[in-house]
Amino acid sequence: MISNNELKYYSSLLNKKYRKIENKFLIEGKKNVEEGLDSNYDCEKVFITRKFEETNPELIKKIRISKVQFEVLKSVEFQRISDTKAPQGIAAVLKNKSSVFSSSLIKDKVLVYLEDISDPGNLGTIIRNCDWFGINNILLSKESAEMYNPKVLRASMGSIFHLNVFEDITLKKITQLKISGYAFICSDTEGKDVFDFKLNDKIILFLSNESKGPSQELLSITDHKITIPRKGNADSLNVASASAIILAALTK
Structure with missing residues (x-):
């Protein structure tokens, strides 16, 4: 079960200031999370709601195989890390990729x-x-x-x-x-x-x-x-x- 402090920490990544400090960002939505998991970005954690887990078995299987940590949240908890009015029920925390221009x-x-x-x-x-x-x-x-x-x-x-x-x-x-x-x-x-x-x-x-x-x-x-x-x-x-x-x- 996720703690209130953890929720507070991850929801802070909705703010640019804390994204810069932590070098992490939140992505939301099924397509974005799938693309993120398939990319060369490091994924720290995936959050899903129980409803999303029940209706998307193939993606959940993919997440389990990838061995990325994931946590099931209540809808009210998920809303705290969401930036949308009608969230799809899946989000992920990824680490910034340092791209140095040359x-x-x-x-x-x-x-x-x-x-x-x-x-x-x-x-x-x-x-x-x-x-x-x-x-x-x-x-x-x-x-x-x-x-x-x-x-x-x-x-x-x-x-x-x-x-x-x-x-x-x-x-x-x-x-x-x-x-x-x-x-x-x-x-x-x-x-x-x-x-x-x-x-x-x-x-x-x-x-x-x-x-x-x-x-x-x-x-x-x-x-x-x-x-x-x-x-x-x-x-x-x-x-x-x-x-x-x-x-x-x-x-x-």
Whole structure:
């Protein structure tokens, strides 16, 4: 039986401050937990409700075989570690994976840099889109949402475990990539039609906060600006939606 202190400890991981201190994070939902168990992240513990245990025998068998610790919680106890109004009844605690960015190790044809993508739902969706289009490395500015935010994890639908995400990457840190041949491509309303853009051998795609647009610092190092042509009257596209369209064009 789980103690109140243990519940308090694990529920603290819903807070960014304690995720940083403990180097752990919570994931929730059947798909996310399955993806986490199959990844190279270390899983400390799995929590399930009795109802989930009774209705998901195959996954419970998989957890038992993996020898990961798991504990059955009452619904009211599970709610304390849940970030959703209608939890599925399964969550897991994983240890952060330390990903150290080194420009010399990057060999991909297309990289994605996210500047000030502060909305967790947008970030999670972009991560999922990148996974779909075969992007292996994503770079986040300091102003972007935290990758282990519960809303980011939920929106990524497990894709967070399929690629590398590097946090707190300044524009200065990636200047070496330009020297090594990467073209810096920035999404901007004043850019060239992305469907007419001729792809360089290696590019970094920069996506920015949809309301603020790209920073002057970013624009000053940009080689090319691209945009999605507008046909209607909307002021802008949601950055997550835009990312899917642009990546489809650049990775075809």
